[in-house]
Amino acid sequence: MFHTPDYYHNISMRLSEVLDDIGVTENIVTKRRRTHLLRETMLTIHLRTIGEQTTVYNLGSRSEGTTTLGLQSDFDKLGCINHSIVIQDWSEWTPGKFNFLMIQNETTPPGYCRLQCISPDAPLPVTHETGDDFVDDTQGRILLKNTIIEIIMIQGDQRQGPSLASAAEPGFIAKDSVLALPCKSWPQSPRAWLHQQETNIWPTAEMRRYTKSTKCFLVGVGSRASENAAIEWRFSTSLAERCLVFSLNITQIKCYVLMKMILKTYMYISAESYISSFMCKTVLFHCIASKPSCVWKECNILNCLNYCLFTLNNCLLNEHCPHFIVHENNLMAGKFSAEVKQQLLERMSALIPSDGISLFGIQIDNLGERLQIKLNMINEVHHDILQPDEYTNLVMGNLLTNTARLVLEIEQVGDRNLETLLPKVIQLERYYRAGDILGKTACRLLIPLFCTSIGSLIASQNIQINRTVSPQALRWIEAGLDSDFASSRLKLASIMFCVGNAEITALILSHIEEQYKIEVIRPICRCYKFNTHCIKAGFCQLSSQYGVEALMYIVAFCVKFFTTSEINCVPHELQYEMFRSTQEDLLHRGRGDNWMDCAVVDSLPYLYFLQYKTYSFLQRPEEQQQALTKLGWVINTECSLGHRETALNLLGQCLEQENRHADALQCYMSSLSLRERNNAARFHICRCLAIINS
Structure with missing residues (x-):
């Protein structure tokens, strides 16, 4: 490789320790991968239950485990459209599917068709085919344009190559979604890689055999250098590439992470990245394939990094970075001008050969500062530098939070009636019985919330008919109690309150309050995007200890009554939220605002509100006042509330019952300042003013 100076060993070991401290360890890499494999399983199972024949794959840095908190990697999602198939010859034609014949000729760029x-x-x-997504070629063939992928584009999305990208917002991660067509078999160009007789040991023959079992896709994007880009589709071997990444050792993963950090720190020109992380990954693959495995060890990480940067520099110099599997596809073709190339080369020349100095300038995850501390170049600095255990816990807390949000996102899709929910639960139970570990875990997370909704719908019917709750409704609700720590139990308490069982309600609420560890349990809401950086140390610590199974103990979903079909399970104070929108308000709703037709409130405020109402009914004034005080306290102190305006509306109505109308009016005004439109506070303000002025 290169001659290795003696001090490289020390820098390499300290650098490896720094990467350990920011979560680039075998343990965290594995947990990241498992979490994202679970996410894609959950999404795929969910799509099956609503009749969508799409398989979801989470790809990119997050699912590979090749990221850190500071890199802020996107969510990359690929949806494989299973009702379509791409064939290479007529013998592969498949009845009942949308078949597309792959065409390649001298005018088709390598890696495209x-x-x-x-x-x-x-x-x-x-x-004969009409529409903007089809075109006739010179031979009269009807060709599919890659613009068809835009059918799933929603407001705010941008087309970026084959993906539909939603930009990152404060507190939220950018997302890239790709629709892909599966190939019946591997196309000739990438298939050649499978049968190469390489002398090197990576990738091994076994790895090549395994990757052969993965799907090859076509994604909707043409070559930048092509005049016919709109009708071209690019080969994607992303699943095979994920297999290759999963085979890397921790030193190779650390090299990849460092390359991405260097890329973000030094190689952006006018805020634009001309060298993608995929290019870095491809360069890494070529380097691993060309050097023996004994080179890739932690004490040699700086040397390995230098070799990767040197190889990347050669690619830039020649404007040629061959795809690792589809060698004919040059990833740098048409990517940058001569002027940009010169700027990139100048910046690369400052990085090669590297003695580690350039690493000191990396601010991502405080890597440069951490490295200087390890090398005793500066005294330890404590400002905003997390200790290794804190960093690990934060990573795990974020992973659990994102999983919990996905559960809620899936729950919100589709109609909320017994005719749709009952078959959904039956299907999920079927998938649970037939599934592997990931499949069983996915179903175990999804089923309880649907069970609770079924129980609530049945209970609402019962209450309307005879003011009681049937054993059937209670069995369904009991089956859903472990959806999370609080929301399903609070739904049960709400139902008991609405049928007048105040003593049972008080017992349920008392049990929830006793077990509710405020310093640990995190409220999670997925109704809309709201920015919160508040994440509790206790929550993160238990997330790290117990993983996804901790969801039912340390997560509190918002309590949601989806439709007016559940209205008989809702106290009248909360029912106003189902009718929060005037005709004018409806014009100010966006995509995903259907939750505004629900009665929805965060768990802890609802707990104290129900206590206030229940103790009032039971004529226990001291406990009633304590609940009122706690309701006001949690509204002011809990930073992760998703429906603070609703909690304020409930507090205001409690204050009205206390004949404190001026204080109630202040609550409603505060609520309105948080959400100006689609807020029931407007009704309460009118009523309150009428009382005050009467």
Whole structure:
């Protein structure tokens, strides 16, 4: 490789320790991967239950475990459209699917193809097709344009290559979504890689055999250097690449993370990245394939990094970075101008050969400062530098939070009636019985909330008919009690209150309050995007200890009554939230605002509100006043509330019952300042003013 100066060993070991401290360890890498494999399993199972034949794959740095908190990597999601198939010859035609015949000729760039539309009823070309997503070529063939992927584009998305990207917002992660068509078999160009007789040991023959079992996709993007980009589709071997990343040792992963940090720190020109993290990954693959495995060890990490940067520099110099699997595909083709190339080379020249000095300038995760501390170049600095255990806990807390949010996101999709929910639960139970560990875990997380909704719907019908709750409703609710720590139990308490069982309600609420560890339990809401950086140390610590199973003990979902079909399970003070929107307010709603037709409130404020109402009914004034005080306290102190305006509306109505109308009016005004539109506070303000002025 290179001659290694003696001090490289020391720098390498300290650098490796720094990367350990910011979560680039075998343990954290594994947990990141498991979490994102679980996410894609949950999404795929959910799509199956609503009749969508799409398989979801989480790709990119997060699912690979090749990221850190400071890198702020995007969520990369690929949806494989299973009702379509790409064939290479007529023998592969598949009945009942949308078939597309792959076309490659001398005008098609390497790594790309065109798609001819084939009849789903017979292996014959489609001769007539209309619409903006189809075009006739010079031979009269009907070709599919890659613009068709934009059918799933929502407001705020941007087309970036084959993906639809939602930009990062304060407190939220950017997302890239790709629709992909599966190939019936591996196309010739990438298939050649599978059968290469390499002398090097990586990738091994076993790895190549395994990657052969993965799907190869086509994604909707044309070559930058092509005049026919709109009708070109690019080969994607992303699943095979994920297998390769999963085979890397921790030193190789650390090199990749360092390359991405250097890229972000030094290689952006006018805030634009011309060298992608995928190029860095490809360069790493080529380097690993060209050097023996004994080179890739922690005491040699700086030397390994230098070799990767040197290889990347050569790619830049020649404007040629061959895709690792589809060698003919040059990842740098048409990516930058001669002027940009010169600037990139100048910056690379300052990094090669590297003695580690450039690493000191990396502020991501305080890497440069941490390294200087390790090398005794500066005294230890404590400002905003997390200790290794704190960093690990924070990573795990974020992973659990994102999993919990996905559970809520899935719960909110679809109609909320018994005719749709009962078959959904039956399907989920079927997937649970037939599933592997990930499948069983996914179903175990998803089923309880649906069970609670079914129980609530049945209970609402019972209450309307005879003011009681049937054993059937209670069985469904009991099956859902472990959805999270509090929300399903609070739904049960709400139902008991609405049928007049105040003593049972008080017991349920008392048990919840006794077990509710405020310094540990994190409120989670997925109704809308709201920015909160508040994450509790106790929550993170238990997330790290117990993983996804901790969700039912340290997460409190918001309590949601989805439709007016559940209205009989809702105290009248909360029912106002189901009718919060005037005709004018409806014009100010956006995509995803259907939750505004629900009665929804955070768990802890609802706990104290129900206590206030229950103790009032039981004529226990001292406990009633304590609950009122706690309700005001949690509104002012809990930083992660998703529905603070609703909690203020409930508090205001309690104060009205105390004949404190001026204080109630102040609550409603505060609520309105948080959410100006689609807020029931407007009704309460009118009523309150009428009382004050009467």
